[in-house]
Amino acid sequence: MFTKFLDTSRIEVWKRLVEFKDVGILAGGTALSMQINHRISYDFDVFTDKPIDDRFLLKLKKIFWEYEVEPMVDTGDELTVMLSGNVKLSFVYFPFVKLEKAVETDSLDLFSINDLLANKAYALGRRKTWRDYVDIYWALKNNLIDLKKLITITEQKFDGVFSTKLFLEQLVYFSDVAEIEVDWTGEKVENEDIKKYLFDEVTNYLK
Known part of the structure; x- marks a missing residue:
């Protein structure tokens, strides 16, 4: 797995995302770049199989307690925040089945x-x-x-x-x-x- 394209602040966020391992799977360009190393990707998109409930933002703030957590989108389908004005993190309700087994990592699993x-x-x-x-x-x-x-x-x-x-x-x-x-x-x-x-x-x- 490739992670060298992540800067220090994103490496720290990536490590912290292990707390959501039972919640969702990393999707988007960052998950793809971690597997094929073709471009630098800056955001974290986590797909969940359940709608985002009202308590999710509170849980996020507890895990990233030392960050300034600025909500950008907060609905039942998506919660997107900016962490300390630097790292964009999204949780998106995605009710579609996986084609293949997810790729296991020490933090979040990745979509294939x-x-x-x-x-x-x-x-x-x-x-x-x-x-x-x-x-x-x-x-x-x-x-x-x-x-x-x-x-x-x-x-x-x-x-x-x-x-x-x-x-x-x-x-x-x-x-x-x-x-x-x-x-x-x-x-x-x-x-x-x-x-x-x-x-x-x-x-x-x-x-």
Whole structure:
């Protein structure tokens, strides 16, 4: 598991998250980066299989007692806080089953690579971000998965709420997403190269 991309403050938060091991699983770009070491990720997204109850924020403040805990979102589906103005931590209600066994660590378990990629494919039709495109690109480009399998496992995981047609459309539609600079751990990839690669992948898939 790769953690060198985490700075000192995030390493401390990561260690403290072991207190939530029975609550959720680490998802998002940080969980993916810990397994494939492709880019630097700064936030912690923890997916839970139960709604966020009213006492959750209190528990969070007790565990991070020496931090300034600033709530940003506090609903039954999501609790997002900023820890001491530096580290963003989210707990998100996610009522979908795992495709594969979670990856065990000394802190939170991680979603498997396939689960993480399926989550990102599903997200493209909802609250997509440029990082979702980046992560899917990197996985396809480096043969972690091919587009056909990505669609297959996403359909399996999100049966009835995932549209392959919408996913393919979104995978080549970039006008409604804010592009950001990616902090790669290796050789830099230009955003335009990512777009072209994804366009070619979809074109070849539809032939």
